[in-house]
Amino acid sequence: MRFEDITIPNVDKVQLVDLLSNETTTTGSLHITPSHIIFRSDDGSREIWISTGLIGVIERGSISANGCALTIRCKHFRVISLLVPRDKTCQDLYETLRKIGEVVNVKDLPAFDIRNPQTNSGGWNRLEFSIEFSRQGVSSEWQETDINQNYAICDTYPNRLWVPTNATKNILEGSSKFRSRGRLPVLTFFYKPSSAALCRCAQPLAGFSARCVEDEKLMELIGQANSTNNNICLVDTRPLMNSFVNKVQGKGYEDVRNYNNMQFKSFDIENIHVMRNSQQKLLDACSSGRTITEYLKGIESSGWLKHLKAIVECSLFIAQSLHKGISCVVHCSDGWDRTAQTVAIAQILLDPFFRTIHGLQVLIEKDWLAFGHKFDDRCGHVGALNDEAPKEISPVFTQFLDCVYQVMTQQPRAFQYNERYLIVIHEHVYSCQYGTFLGNCESDRKDLSLSKRTNSLWTELDTRQDDFLNPFYEPFAFNEILDLDTRSSNFSVWSSLYNRFDLAAHPRENMYDSLMNSMEHVGVLESHIAAMRMKIAELRGLSASMIDSGLSSTEGVDDKLVLESPSSKESVAESELELVDDHLGRRVIRWQRLNEVYNCSSKRCMAEFSSNVERKIHCHNCGKIFCRRCVDMTSDESERICLDCAKRNQ
Structure with a gap:
């Protein structure tokens, strides 16, 4: 988006409506730039800046004596309600905001316009796989392979992979061909106290009877990599019925009869479409003007807390299995949504490093960015000239952060960071002001040269670490697996995120x-x-x-x-x-x-x-x-x- 593409850059005499009282509180002017929407009150006492990347839905209301209603719903859950003086002006503003919010080319996002090279050292080197696996204490039973160099066998995986030492090239290539999107089982975390490994992959292309000798051998080698326990647990995060449906499409799940020393465990984590609808119902319930009864019914109807509970329960099962010395292989359908959620939460439960400010950045870089969570598609960074793009949007990463918050509420002394850290990360996942969360995979980010053309979010957060410190943190008190109670009563709505901008007349101190x-x-x-x-x-x-x-x-x-x-x-x-x-x-x-x-x-x-x-x-x-x-x-x-x-x- 360029300045010359903005048909109406300024609108005067715009009224900002207070959503709590539904009354006009401030009159000012609205300014549209390629990177921000800015509301500035006439008396200079109020100024609101919103990154254009945060624009979600633009709604145009009917005209009244006070003006024409225009509502901007943002991806970080802020809602701006305006009254525009003239109907034509409102329509022009509506079309301009829609054009800004519906970016088709990723290079038109704000991140490509605001680079400051002087402040951008270090953020793009947050993860080095060899250093991270060395920190984890990976045993000699695992080795780095260059089989995916130039993304040869899987374009959504990292360039370098860690696999069992005895896994040959033929085994790896055969397994890759048997897995959806070529996403074969590879190492993402090594739990040194028990020598158990956590691997991730996508569903097999098994259908009703297909099998793959190479894939079966790779699974066997993953088990044998732990000298104390050769058993492995295959965790399918999907509801069992969904897995059956996928078999009709030639995909599905593993037949454990073909795999040695394997047990199978299924969890009921719903797909992206269910989660998208669930979050919308949650936001509707959290909107102002509802009675307590309506609010509670809305929360129950959304099913949001039920979904969080399912994710945390699956993650806890994985963590407990690794703690017992049982290696786990985790997948969903394509291995970049529910898989990313559960393996990341499991590592937070097991490894104190991932409960630090720096450690969470490494975890996100590893299991979300490097392993190909589709941030462009899931967050709606870039649209398409058809109706398919909205169907790909889903709050998968938001759910992950919400699950981290749920764990933090039960174990507040185990985390170096506070909830502000999670909320700021969430905002900038959607703001598109930084290049960190652009692209759908590592290959995309290299093709876009993001490290040279945009700023890293981590560099910015490094300058603000004192904002994110948890005063209750006890770094040496929680070195074992975190103990969680997953009863329903222990899950609550994260009001600081979903009602972040609903400030009462006398707000409570944080x-x-x-x-x-x-x-x-x-x-x-x-x-x-x-x-x-x-x-x-x-x-x-x-x-x-x-x-x-x-x-x-x-x-x-x-x-x-x-x-x-x-x-x-x-x-x-x-x-x-x-x-x-x-x-x-x-x-x-x-x-x-x-x-x-x-x-x-x-x-x-x-x-x-x-x-x-x-x-x-x-x-x-x-x-x-x-x-x-x-x-x-x-x-x-x-x-x-x-x-x-x-x-x-x-």
């Missing part, structure tokens, strides 16, 4: 932010106390030296007696104390409360804190709250102060 803010405030006060103690010690030393000097000066000449008289000593001490008072005077002991501030305190900014995910940051100097853009660290990295205080202190 628990994590309140604690982190208190810890930060205490730290600032303690350092201040320490500085004052040092200053007091200096003054005491100065006072003692002045007394000694005054006593010895009685033997000197009269002019020295005058210079070092008690009154002179007092004036010097007073000047020193004035410096201390000045230092104290620049420090505000009491900080602003988080739930009392709705806008950045900088008069030049006044940015609105429009959701409970945007962190409110205190200036250590004046105690006021600012947005991240209006604060900075001091040169010695010891304090965070606002730009106004930094200017005054120069």
Whole structure:
């Protein structure tokens, strides 16, 4: 999208409607750019920026005396309701927004227009398979193979694969031909305490009777790679009925009678179409204006929590099997949706590394990006000139993050990151401002040269790590498999995500932010106390030296007696104390409360804190709250102060 393609870049006298009260609250102007939609109030007190990649559905309502209704439903669950003054203007705006939101060429996405090479080091090298498998402690029974070099046997798999050491090229090629999309069983995680392996693949092209000797041999070698337990468990994440239907299409599931030492386990995780409808019902239930009874009925009708429960139960089964020393091979239909969800959650349950900020990035790079989850299709990054593209959209990755959140609520001390981290990742999966989640597979991303032409999300998040820290984290307390209770009562709606922008008149303080803010405030006060103690010690030393000097000066000449008289000593001490008072005077002991501030305190900014995910940051100097853009660290990295205080202190 280029500027010249935007038929109506500015609209004045637009009214922003408060969805909670259904009343017009703000009048301003709407500005359309290739990368953002911007609403700016006439008095300058409110400004809303929305990435064009986040545009989901545009709805045009009927005209009334107040104007023509236009609703923008975003992929990160924000809903903007506007009243446009004239019917023709509303129609032009509707068509412009639809054109912006329906990108056909991936190169027209915002990520390709906002690259800043100076800030883009490291993010594109977050995952190196050899380093990651070395960290996991992969045994000599597994080896790297270049059989998929240049994506020769599977264009949706990584370039380099790890397979059993004794697996020959013929075995690997034969298994690949027997699996949907060529996605043969390969290693994704090695659980060193039991030497059990977690492998992933796609469904077999078995039909009702077909078999593959090479595939059966590869499965046998996967089992034999664990010297203590040769048994493997094949986990099919699909409902059994779905697997039967796929047999009619020449696909289906493995006949365990043809495989040695294999047990079969099926789980009822529904397909992408069911999940898409389920999320829409969930969002309808979470919309404002519903009674408690309607809300609860809507949540039950959506089935969303039931689906989360099924994913977590399957993941827990996989984790427990690996913990017992039983290797697992997991697949769904094509191995890039339900498979990615369950193997990733299982690794989070088993490996503390994946419960860290850096570790989650590595996990996403490995099991979602490298192994070919179709982010372009599932997130609707790029449309098509037919009706097929909307059928491919599904909240698969959103479900994964929701499952991580459900685990975090049961084990809050086991995670280095907080829920804000998950929500920010979710937003930028859809925003298309970064190249990290563009493309359907590793091959796509290389063809698009994303590492050279776009920014990495991980680089941006690296600069904000303090926003994502969990104050309850105990890094050495949870080294074993996480214990979960999967009863239905332990699953809840993630309101901070789905109702992120529904701020009440008196919003509650975020628990994590309140604690982190208190810890930060205490730290600032303690350092201040320490500085004052040092200053007091200096003054005491100065006072003692002045007394000694005054006593010895009685033997000197009269002019020295005058210079070092008690009154002179007092004036010097007073000047020193004035410096201390000045230092104290620049420090505000009491900080602003988080739930009392709705806008950045900088008069030049006044940015609105429009959701409970945007962190409110205190200036250590004046105690006021600012947005991240209006604060900075001091040169010695010891304090965070606002730009106004930094200017005054120069």
